[in-house]
Amino acid sequence: MSIRFESPHLITTFVIDSIDIFICPFHIGLLNIRIHFPEDLKTNDILHFGDLFRILIANEEEMFKVKVGFNENSLYLVRDFILQGLLVDFTAYIDNRTADSTTYFGSLPFFIDERMYVISFLPILNESKIIKKELYRIGELNGYDENGDAYVGASNPDYFERYYEEKVYDRWGDTTYYVTSDTHFSCVTKEKGKIGKQLSQQMYGEHFYGLLLFFYYKLVLLKLSHDYSRVEVEKDIKKVELLTIMITTFTSKYYLPEINSTSAGKEIFRDVKRVFRIEKLYEDVKHSIAILDKNQDNWDGKRLNYLIQILTIYTVISGIFGMNLVIEELGTLTFSRLKSYSIYEWLVLFVIFSGIFISFAMGFFFIKRWLNEKRSRKRKLF
Numbered sequence: 380m381s382i383r384f385e386s387p388h389l390i391t392t393f394v395i396d397s398i399d400i401f402i403c404p405f406h407i408g409l410l411n412i413r414i415h416f417p418e419d420l421k422t423n424d425i426l427h428f429g430d431l432f433r434i435l436i437a438n439e440e441e442m443f444k445v446k447v448g449f450n451e452n453s454l455y456l457v458r459d460f461i462l463q464g465l466l467v468d469f470t471a472y473i474d475n476r477t478a479d480s481t482t483y484f485g486s487l488p489f490f491i492d493e494r495m496y497v498i499s500f501l502p503i504l505n506e507s508k509i510i511k512k513e514l515y516r517i518g519e520l521n522g523y524d525e526n527g528d529a530y531v532g533a534s535n536p537d538y539f540e541r542y543y544e545e546k547v548y549d550r551w552g553d554t555t556y557y558v559t560s561d562t563h564f565s566c567v568t569k570e571k572g573k574i575g576k577q578l579s580q581q582m583y584g585e586h587f588y589g590l591l592l593f594f595y596y597k598l599v600l601l602k603l604s605h606d607y608s609r610v611e612v613e614k615d616i617k618k619v620e621l622l623t624i625m626i627t628t629f630t631s632k633y634y635l636p637e638i639n640s641t642s643a644g645k646e647i648f649r650d651v652k653r654v655f656r657i658e659k660l661y662e663d664v665k666h667s668i669a670i671l672d673k674n675q676d677n678w679d680g681k682r683l684n685y686l687i688q689i690l691t692i693y694t695v696i697s698g699i700f701g702m703n704l705v706i707e708e709l710g711t712l713t714f715s716r717l718k719s720y721s722i723y724e725w726l727v728l729f730v731i732f733s734g735i736f737i738s739f740a741m742g743f744f745f746i747k748r749w750l751n752e753k754r755s756r757k758r759k760l761f
Contacts, residue, residue: 385454386445388523389427391420398465401591404633405599405625409591412461412495413583422501423529427522429497429563432457436493496594499565500582502575509556509567511539514547517567518560546654548647557647559654564590586647589638593651599629600660607667617751619671626668634661 381392394415401409416425431445435458446454448464455464462470497520503509515521515538516531524530533539543549548557555568555578566582568575603626610618639645652658 382447382449383451383454384428384432384445384447385451386427386431387525388527389424391417391424391428393417393428395465400469401595403595405602405629407595407598407602409595410461411591412465422503422517423522425499425501425522426517426520429499430520430522433495433497433520433562434493435461435495494562497563497565498582498587498590499563500579501565501567502571503567503569505569505571507569509553509569511543511547514556514558514567515539515542517565518542518546518558518563520563546650548650550643550646557650559647559650561654564651585639585644589644589648590651592635592638593648593655593657596634596657597655597660599633600657600664603629603664604660604667607664607671610671622668623672626664630665 381394384391384393396413396415397411399411399413401411403409416428420428432447434445445457447457447460448454462473501517512531515533516529519532521530521532533542546559548559554570555566558565558567564586566578566586568578570578603622606618606622610622637645639648
């Protein structure tokens with residue numbers, strides 16, 4: 380079914396081929412919307428579309444630049460269109476609590492902005508020359524400016540050169556380029572026929588899932604980094620332990636430094652990994668949580684020392700006085716006998732019963748805490 384798109388400089392239709400929802404560990408969900416454009420749509424139109432359609436939450440001026448819907452009488456903002464038009468039945472399962480809760484939809488306090496990431500396959504006419512300036516525009520989704528002219532977010536040729544060196548993979552230069560930025564991953568090619576079809580299938584096959592995996596890595600690491608910043612060592616003992624378990628589980632079960640076996644795939648995703656700063660984020664999170672864990676161990680050591688001192692006092696008092704003054708009378712203790720106790724015997728009696736109570740209470744809370752931690756680890760990871 381055709382979907383209508385309206386913006387100040389573009390009115391067109393597009394087709395949604397599929398909607399995929401990925402439920403991932405660490406309470407992260409990913410939504411993928413695969414779109415097919417009309418064949419006569421220009422490259423500038425596609426960049427303009429991608430730049431505006433990806434906006435989910437922004438200021439009022441940006442949000443009302445674009446409307447999407449099934450017809451011109453029912454147009455929505457992009458976020459409302461996704462939730463009310465495409466995922467009507469699914470919204471009942473979305474957790475809409477605030478960002479202070481464990482899970483929520485909408486605001487990502489640990490992420491850069493509230494915009495979707497764009498992946499595209501862009502076939503170019505054979506007679507068109509692919510220059511570095513255009514590759515920059517593609518990478519940054521520079522469509523149209525306020526006057527409807529082709530927009531370029533930079534003017535320095537040296538900057539275009541540096542951008543090209545950092546974010547463009549040109550193994551098949553002059554015909555095919557891969558551009559990777561923080562907002563857009565694109566295959567730009569002049570190839571047609573069998574080779575063009577193969578590149579398209581590869582882009583929406585192994586390259587798509589490879590990038591999706593690295594994007595997930597980035598989200599997990601940013602989430603862990605954000606959770607670390609909100610932890611108070613002395614108060615959030617459970618959170619510190621869970622953070623340590625989460626980074627250990629992520630490292631051992633999910634984090635794969637290499638995800639492609641071909642030489643070209645390794646080189647492409649080496650660039651993706653570098654642009655997403657996966658290694659830097661991973662090392663920062665590991666280092667931060669290692670420091671947090673060390674501080675937690677120091678704090679636990681102090682608490683253990685305080686507990687030992689208290690128990691030692693109980694042991695000494697009950698050992699010196701209790702065996703001789705009170706213990707033999709506990710079985711036949713009566714109220715009239717209690718009235719004749721001296722202040723020292725009352726002290727020993729208090730120590731004995733409070734010690735027994737504390738021992739049982741500590742055992743109960745230890746078992747309760749162990750069971751709660753076991754359940755919370757599963758909820759936190761999945």
